[in-house]
Structure formats: C-alpha cells, structure tokens
Amino acid sequence: xxxxxxxxxxxxxxxxxxxxxxxxxxxxxxxxxxxxxxxxxxxxxxxxxxxxxxxxxxxxxxxxxxxxxxxxxxxxxxxxxxxxxxxxxxxxxxxxxxxxxxxxxxxxxxxxxxxxxxxxxxxxxxxxxxxxxxxxxxxxxxxxxxxxxxxxxxxxxxxxxxxxxxxxxxxxxxxxxxxxxxxxxxxxxxxxxxxxxxxxxxxxxx
Amino acid sequence: xxxxxxxxxxxxxxxxxxxxxxxxxxxxxxxxxxxxxxxxxxxxxxxxxxxxxxxxxxxxxxxxxxxxxxxxxxxxxxxxxxxxxxxxxxxxxxxxxxxxxxxxxxxxxxxxxxxxxxxxxxxxxxxxxxxxxxxxxxxxxxxxxxxxxxxxxxxxxxxxxxxxxxxxxxxxxxxxxxxxxxxxxxxxxxxxxxxxxxxxxxxxxxxxxxxxxxxxxxxxxxxxxxxxxxxxxxxxxxxxxxxxxxxxxxxxxxxxxxxxxxxxxxxxxxxxxxxxxxxxxxxxxxxxxxxxxxxxxxxxxxxxxxxxxxxxxxxxxxxxxxxxxxxxxx
Numbered sequence: 001x002x003x004x005x006x007x008x009x010x011x012x013x014x015x016x017x018x019x020x021x022x023x024x025x026x027x028x029x030x031x032x033x034x035x036x037x038x039x040x041x042x043x044x045x046x047x048x049x050x051x052x053x054x055x056x057x058x059x060x061x062x063x064x065x066x067x068x069x070x071x072x073x074x075x076x077x078x079x080x081x082x083x084x085x086x087x088x089x090x091x092x093x094x095x096x097x098x099x100x101x102x103x104x105x106x107x108x109x110x111x112x113x114x115x116x117x118x119x120x121x122x123x124x125x126x127x128x129x130x131x132x133x134x135x136x137x138x139x140x141x142x143x144x145x146x147x148x149x150x151x152x153x154x155x156x157x158x159x160x161x162x163x164x165x166x167x168x169x170x171x172x173x174x175x176x177x178x179x180x181x182x183x184x185x186x187x188x189x190x191x192x193x194x195x196x197x198x199x200x201x202x203x204x205x206x
Numbered sequence: 207x208x209x210x211x212x213x214x215x216x217x218x219x220x221x222x223x224x225x226x227x228x229x230x231x232x233x234x235x236x237x238x239x240x241x242x243x244x245x246x247x248x249x250x251x252x253x254x255x256x257x258x259x260x261x262x263x264x265x266x267x268x269x270x271x272x273x274x275x276x277x278x279x280x281x282x283x284x285x286x287x288x289x290x291x292x293x294x295x296x297x298x299x300x301x302x303x304x305x306x307x308x309x310x311x312x313x314x315x316x317x318x319x320x321x322x323x324x325x326x327x328x329x330x331x332x333x334x335x336x337x338x339x340x341x342x343x344x345x346x347x348x349x350x351x352x353x354x355x356x357x358x359x360x361x362x363x364x365x366x367x368x369x370x371x372x373x374x375x376x377x378x379x380x381x382x383x384x385x386x387x388x389x390x391x392x393x394x395x396x397x398x399x400x401x402x403x404x405x406x407x408x409x410x411x412x413x414x415x416x417x418x419x420x421x422x423x424x425x426x427x428x429x430x431x432x433x434x435x436x437x438x439x440x441x442x443x444x445x446x447x448x449x450x451x452x453x454x455x456x457x458x459x460x461x462x463x464x465x466x467x468x469x470x471x472x473x474x475x476x477x478x479x480x481x482x483x484x485x486x487x488x489x490x491x492x493x494x495x496x497x498x499x500x501x502x503x504x505x506x507x508x509x510x511x512x513x514x515x516x517x518x519x520x521x522x523x524x525x526x527x528x529x530x531x532x533x534x535x536x
Contacts, residue, residue, distance in 0.1 A: 029409055033284045033424040038404040042282075071321070076259075076285040076314035080321060118317060175313045178351045179344050179422055181429055 001149055002098045005205060006062040007051055012201035014044035020197055027190040031177035036078065036190040043074035043082070059099050063090030063107075077175055078191065081115050081128065088114035101149045105140045112136055119174060126172040126184065128191035135160035135199045150206040157203035160196035167192045207406045214403040218260045218282055225267060229530055232270055239287065240295040241267040242277040252370040252379045253277070253299030256308040256363055257292060258315050259284040261402070261503045262423055264531025265359060271529035272536060274367035275308075283402050283503070284424045286314035292322035296331060304332035304376035308362055308383060310355025311339035312424075334380035338362055340390040340511065342451035343420030343429050354422045357463045357500050357511035358390035361523075364532065368525035382522065386513060391448035394509035395440055396421040396428060398467060400502050419443075423465070423502040423509075437472070441479040444510045449487065454514045457492035458484070459523060461511040466501035468508055473497065476508055492520050499531065 001009075017024070021037030028036035047066045056062045067087030071079050089111030093099055099107075112132050121127040138159035142152035167189035172178040177189070211217050219236055226234035233244045240257075247253065256266040257279030266278035276299035279287035296305050305326065309319045316337070323333040338355030339346075346353050366383035374382070396418040399408035402425065409425035412418065417440075420429030448454075462477045464470070477496045484491055492515050500509070513519070526536030 025405060029405065031426070033426050034402060034405045034409050035282070035284060039282065039285055072288050072290050074285075075281045075288045075318060077312075077317060078314075079288060080314070080317040119313065173350045175351060176422075176424065176426060179354055179429075180427060181345075183427060183429070 001059055001101070001104055003057060003059055003062060006059040007055070008205040009202050010044070010047050010051060010062065010066050012205045013198045014048045016197045016201050017041055017044050017194065024190050024194055027188055027193055030187040031172065031180055031184045032190065033176060035076070036194065039074050039076055039078055040082070040194055043070045043079065046073040058093070058095050058097055059104075060090045060093035060095050063087070063093065066090075077119070078194075081119055081191070084114045084118050085111040085132070101143045101147075101152050104149070105136065105143055105152070108136055108139070121174040124170060125174045126167045126170040126177060126189045126192075127174050128189070128195040130167050130170070130189065131160040131163040131192035131195035131199070134163040135195070150203070153199070153203040153206040157196065157199040160199040164188060164192035164196040207401050207403070209401070209403055211403050214406070217403050218280060221260070222280070232530075235294070235298075238294045239291050240277050240279045240298070241270050242295060242298050243270060243272070246276050246299045247301040249301045250303050251301045252303045252374060252376050253296070253301060253305040254308065254363070254367055254370055254379070255279065255292065255295050255299060255305055256359070257281065257287045257295070258310055258312070259286060259424065261400075262501050265500045266363070268531025269360070269363050269529045271527070273371050273525060273527035274363050274529050274532065283404065286312065286318045289318050289321040289325060292319055293325045296322065296326045296333065297329070300331045304334065306366060306370070306376065306380050306383065307333060307335045308359065308366065309335055309337050310359055311337055311352055312354065313351055332376055334376055336362060336366065336380055336383035336387065338387050340387060340392045341394070341422060342391045342448050343393050356394065356423055357392040357461050357509045358387055358513065360461060360463075360499050360532075361390060361459060361511065361513050362386045364527060365519055365522045367527070368522035371525065382518070385516075386519060389452070389515070390511060390513040391452045392509050392511040393444040393447045394421045394428070394465065394507060395419055395444065396465065396505050396507035397434070398506040400425040400466065400505035402503065421502075421507065423500060425502055425505060437476055438479050441476050441510070442483050445480065445483050445487075445512075448510065448512050449489070452514070454489050454512060456514050456516075457490040457520075459513040459515045459519070460484070460491050460494040461499070462494070462496045463500050463509045463511065464498035465505040465507040465509065466498060467504040467506035470497065473508060480510065493523055
C-alpha cells in the first residue's frame, strides 16, 4: 500500500459511510439512539477534508491523521474507538512511503488491541470488535498464504460482513445497546456494520 | 418532525448562540463548544466540569453558575463531547486547585472524558472524575457497561458544586460527589419517544396504550414494554424498584423529573403519589424538586430519583445556586 492508496481508502470509506448513513442510523435506532450514521458521516467527511488540506507523505501519517480527526470530531463512543483504531494502526507502521500487506495487517492488529483496551469489549459483546476481529484473521491468513493486498482486503471485507451479520442473535454487553438487555437480541450491531464498510472500502480500492 | 430549527446539522451551535445572548453572566465559546462562568478561572477554587450530549437541557449548560458547575461541554445531540472540547473547558476553569469531571456512565462519555483527563494531567492540571451511575433499571455488573447515569447527575452537580463554592479541596469535592451518587437511585418511564433533529422521526414507535419502562435519557427503548396503568401504580412500581435496589433508611432528597414532553401538572400529580407512598414505606422526605431538569428532547415521560441524604448533603443542597436552570438562596 502506498500513500495514494491509503488516501483512496479513507475517501472510499467516507463515500460508503455517506451512502449507508441512513442504514447505520436505522440499525442504531433499534438498539441505540439513532445517530451512528450521522456521527460517522460527519467524522469521515472531516477526515477527507483534513487529508486534502495537508496531504500526508506516508501511509502511517494518513492513518494517524484520520484517527486524530475522528477523535476530535465524532464524539460518542465511535469517535474514540475508531480514532484510536486508526491512530494506533498508523503509529505501528514504518514511516515509509509504501508498506507491505503484512505490515498493514500487523498495524491493524495493533489498532484492534488499542480498541479492545479502550472499550473493554471482547468478541461476542456485540460491538465493532465482532467485525474487526474476523476481518484481521482473514487478512492475515490470506497474506500468510501468499496473497497480495487485494486478496487479503477482499477476504477481510467478507469476514467483517459475516462478523457483523453474526451480531444479530447476540445480547449486547457493551455500549448503549447493553442497557436494553435481552431486547438487544435480534438486531445487527451498527458499529460492527460500519466496521465492515471500512474493510469493504479497503477491498474496493486495493 | 415539527421543530423550531433552521438546519438539523447546526442545532447545537445555534442554540449556544442563543444561550450566549440570553445569559450575559455566562461566557459561551461557540467554536470550542463550551459554556463557562464569566468569572472563571477563580484562583484557589476547585473547578467543576460536566458535559454530555445535547438534548438534555437544562442539563448541563443550564447548571453553570455560582454554586454549581464552572463549565459544561455540550456534545452533538445525544453524543458525548470530544476530548479537545473537554480539555479546553477544563483549562478554562482551572484555578490551580484542580478540576472535577462529573461524567454520566455512558461508554462514549466515559471514554472522551478519560482521554481529556489524560491530556489535562499532561498539562499539569489535577483531575478527579466522579462517575454517575444511578439508574436501577439496569443491572449493575462488572462485565457490562453498568448502570446509566441519569437524574442523580443534577444532585451530584448541586451538592459537589456547593462544596467547591465554599472552598472544598479537590479530594473533598470529588468525595461528596461520589457519596451522592452511591446514595442515589433512579427509575424512568417513557410514554412516547423523543425525536432527534438529525433522525427526523421518533426513536421508537409505541402503541397508544403502551409505555417503555426503564428508559434512559437518549431516546433508546427501555428495559421492557408495559401496558399504560394509572400514575399511582407506575409511581409505586418505580419507587419500589429504587427502594429494593438500595437501602434508604434515612431521609431522602426526591427528584421528580420530566423527560421534556410531560407537563408540570402530571409531574406534580406524580409527586403527590411519591409523597404518599414514601410515607407508607416509612421513608422521610428531607427535600424535593419537581420539574424538567434532565430531559431527553421531547420525550414524554418522567424519572424518579431518591438520594439518601446526610445532614451534610442537605446543608449543601440548601446552599445558594445561581444558574439558568436552578436558582435559590442567591
């Protein structure tokens, strides 16, 4: 992945989130307060603007800047969680113009670890971790089998989508949906869904 | 959706402009999005900062002023403020004696305030956090997000605010705030869902004869759906849920709080039921407050909060407060 591709990824993520903002908001209305699409759309629009205003020179800088922008613009739980994910991933990358798929996989694992530490969520809690975790497993597996970025990103996107769908029967144990108790069962988690969009964006541009 | 707005995206900033125009005794930073006492920072006084999503007015911005908060950070509607915003407010009120953050137990609020506290600490400001989690409708558990912070937030802000105003040290102000929270329990009902300007439609649909029991303050559904019953029965059930969850052997401060769409006549009717039922259960009421204080936009509904009050808490409750949303003795 080079810096142009990293920027394209963030732009594609912003486009997918904008297109799906209503769906994310509807998912959030069922078990949260119905603003996930609105908030994330505001954040990723700001990310695209920030990257255009002063274009970074490394993949690392793209992700760090995107994460910091989300943290300062989104609020709620999504801001710190997605912000930490991208910032920590960016910081784990070498400061080079281009990074290998294995480096990106390792950096995203660092991002996931930071998210889990901040939010305290584990797989099965009905959060974005339920899409993020299988996505990275699929990504790493594809890379280990000699696949390129396109192949790994495609596998990650499919695994993230399956992970998001698998949150439907779960009872939420973290976040606002957890206050509904058993009533959170039967609804797809909006955070896991937006995570699958971000991996879909990576697959689309790779 | 019928609302007095111009553009759903700019509701918070435009409301802050209105707050600034209406309250010259406050300073409103519209770009950084916080409301602060005009005389801040006050040297030697512990600063109190609270915040959370907008849509809960008068919480929190309406409780900025002598005797309560030094600053409040309103986030987007039902969305917590961001760390930069909280840091700016914290710096604005730091008079060298440290700053107390009053945080409702919602994942987003907790994380953003935690990040802000870390940044403030790096800049040499001592920060103590008081987490409010009074909602007994949610089971307390170490491996979930835990109980929500709702009506008791007002009590914490009033009582800790009074302690700071009379010169309490950082640890003392935080301690009394935590004590109020520990001694408080709340339970809420919704008759209708609220409507956020961004979504444009109610958060959930309710048949005419049904209510949501155990709701929070963010327009989400509650713990369960029930048939509408007379106010007396609902009030008793809510009080019993609170009294069963926490011991209330001594006198209590009672808050009958409207969620934004319920008129005072119904809230007073409920207070009458509260007073009768508590008397029957042998719980003495030391102080009471009835009105719309911790709201959820235009949700019709109400919450009950009981705080088992010590003499010290009652003394601080009675201390003067001069804020847009709560004012007595000053």
